[in-house]
Amino acid sequence: MPEPAYAQQPFGDEGRRGSVVVRGELDLDTGQRLRIDLYRALSNAVGGMELDLRGVTFCDCSGLDLLLSLREHAVQQGKTIVIRHCSPAVGQLLELTGTRSLFAPPAEEGEDASCPVVHEANPPEGSDEDLSVVVAQLRRAMKTRPTIDIARGILMSTFSLSPEAAWDVLVTASQNTNTKLHVLAGDVVNTVQGAALPVAVRKQLDAAITKANEDSVSRADPRSA
Template identity: 35%
Template sequence: MTSSARTPHIGGLDALVVGGRTDQGRAFLDAYGELVHGCTDTLTAALAALPAGVDRVQVDVAGVSFMDTAGLEILDVLGRYGRLHGVPVSVTGWQGQPRRILELKGLDTTDPLRTVLHGPPARTGSAVAAERAEQLDVLRVEIEQLRHAIDSRPVIDQARGILMATHGCTPEQAWHVLREASQRSNTKLREVAAAVTASAAPHGPPPPEGLRTALRAAVARHARTDR
C-alpha cells in the first residue's frame, strides 16, 4: 500500500509504503518512506485490511526517513483504531529526523502510543522539550523587558532634557542623576522620569518629598564630581 504525498522539503513526490503480516492474532506493520500530508490514507487502508480477530497491532517506523508535523496525524489514526477495536497499538522504531520531531513535540520517543487504551497519545517531559520550554520562558521575559524599555524611553529622554536645561548638565550626567535618584528613593526609573517631566509642566505637581530629596542629592553629588 502506498500514498503519494508532495513533500515540501524537496518539492517531489515520495511514497509511504506500509506492508504487514499477522501472526497468532498480532498484526505487524512496517512503514517505509515519509510521513507527510496524505500519509494517513495509506495507514488507514492498511488497518482496514487487517483480518478480524487481531488482538494487537505493532507498527515499526524504522524505515521512515522523514516526517513533518502533518505526519504526526498517524498517531491520531492509530489511537482511534486502538480505542475503537479495544486492542493495544504500539508504534516503535523512531530514529533520525522523525525521532527529533517527537522530541520537539514532547512525545515519548520509545512509543508515543504507550497509553493508547487509556486516552490520547502520551506526552512526556523530554529533556529537549523541557529545555525548549525554558528557552521560550526566557525569551518571553526578555521581550516583555524590551517592550517596557521602549515604552519608558520617551519619558526618560524628556526628563533628561529637563535636567540638562535646569542644571546645565550633559546627557550622560542627566542619565546618572535619574538612576541615582531612582536608587536613593527606591523608585522605578520610569516613575522618577515621569515625576520630573510632570513637575516641569505649568502648574505641574512637584515630585514626592522623598524623590525630591533624592534628586537634589544626586544633582549635588554630580555637580561636586564635575568640579
C-alpha cells in the first residue's frame, strides 16, 4: 500500500533555518495535513526552511501546488524555501514545470547533486521589485495546475486510467516530446473541442497509454508479466 506523505523533524529551532524531511506520496489526499505541518515549521524558523525530499516516492501537481504555496508564503514573510535534496519524482516535476530555480540554493562548494538545480541567488532582502517578480513567478506556476488536472481527468475517463497512471502518461509524453507539462496538458484539453494533437505528441501519448494499461494488467495478474 502506498505510503502517505509525512514530515519528519518538522520544526526548526527558533531564530534559525528549519530543516524538514518529507517522505511518502505527495498528492491531493496527503497534502492537506502536510501543509499544516510545513506552515507551522515555517512560522517557527525565522530564516526559512530547507527541504529534504529524497524520500518522496510520488509527487503530482497537487504536491507541486503545496510547494509553490509554501514558497509564496515564505517570500511574503521575507523567508526562503530551499530544496536541498529531492527524489527523481520531485526533480522530474520541477524540471517539467520550469519551477526548479524557485527553490534553488546559492551555489556552494561540495553541494549534493541528487537534485541538481540552476543556481540562482535569492532576491536581496528589502527589494520590492525582486520580491514582486518571485511572487509573479509562483502565481504563474500555480495557474497551470487546473489545466494539468483537467488533462489528467480526460485521460482517466477516456482510457480508464487510474489517477497515478494518467499522471505518468502525461509526464512520459512530456519528456519524450520535450514539451512543457502544462503545454502538453493544454493540447490534451483542446482535443475536447475537436483540436488535433501534434503527430509526435499523439504517438507518444498512445505509447504511454499502452504501457500504462500493460502495467495495470501485470499488477492485477503477476503471471501475465
